Amino acid sequence: MKRRLYLIGFMGTGKTTVGQALAAELGVDLYDTDAEIVQAQGSPIPELFAERGEAYFRSLEHVMLTELAQREPAVITTGGGVVLSEANRELMKQSGDVVHLTASLDEIVRRVGQDENRPLLPSDTGLRARVEELLEARKGLYDFANWTVDTTDRSIQSITAEIIQNLSSSSR
Numbered sequence: 001m002k003r004r005l006y007l008i009g010f011m012g013t014g015k016t017t018v019g020q021a022l023a024a025e026l027g028v029d030l031y032d033t034d035a036e037i038v039q040a041q042g043s044p045i046p047e048l049f050a051e052r053g054e055a056y057f058r059s060l061e062h063v064m065l066t067e068l069a070q071r072e073p074a075v076i077t078t079g080g081g082v083v084l085s086e087a088n089r090e091l092m093k094q095s096g097d098v099v100h101l102t103a104s105l106d107e108i109v110r111r112v113g114q115d116e117n118r119p120l121l122p123s124d125t126g127l128r129a130r131v132e133e134l135l136e137a138r139k140g141l142y143d144f145a146n147w148t149v150d151t152t153d154r155s156i157q158s159i160t161a162e163i164i165q166n167l168s169s170s171s172r
């Protein structure tokens, strides 16, 4: 693997989970923008959103991505909203390979429904409608990726193997 591999995609598509398996398999360092922000700020994501607002979180996210884009070789997993910034999209495109993870609406709702850690999503009955709304608002923003991998009904191992296969055929 050369340089960096970024994982992008909507919340719940498995970026953080797949990234861990991928970095272990490739034997490179793993950085998750959310985890790095939480560590640097000493506050969980919901607290950052509640106390400082989304715009403040987006600025922390941009600074963190810029810093992580200096490290190599590495797998870098991102938050679902990182693509809202054109500068972030450009930075990832220029500094590594980018994989877009997807999943069906049903699967996303199932996966994120078990987690209280995403401040943009309600934990009540409004969850599905909110996911649909955000998917629509972000339509097209993930399309700059080199590859798209559907994770619906698939094991982490099979998703990881597909990504490694993509990487090795592109470097031939």
Ligand SMILES: Nc1ncnc2c1ncn2[C@@H]1O[C@H](COP(=O)(O)OP(=O)(O)O)[C@@H](O)[C@H]1O
Pocket (backbone or CB within 6 Å): 009, 010, 011, 012, 013, 014, 015, 016, 017, 018, 111, 112, 114, 151, 153, 154, 155, 156, 159
């Ligand atoms: N391929 C998969 N099949 C089943 N569950 C998955 C899969 N990938 C991730 N998950 C689960 O979905 C939830 C969200 O995964 P996560 O890696 O945090 O996604 P993201 O970082 O894209 O938001 C977690 O509970 C995780 O264990």
Ligand SMILES: O=C(O)C1=C[C@@H](OP(=O)(O)O)[C@@H](O)[C@H](O)C1
Pocket (backbone or CB within 6 Å): 009, 010, 011, 012, 015, 016, 034, 045, 078, 079, 080, 081, 082, 117, 118, 119, 120
């Ligand atoms: O889509 C988003 O705007 C967000 C996604 C989250 O990361 P995951 O995609 O890893 O859940 C996290 O960065 C924050 O809650 C905002």
Ligand SMILES: [Mg+2]
Pocket (backbone or CB within 6 Å): 015, 016, 017, 034, 077, 078, 079
């Ligand atoms: Mg994540």
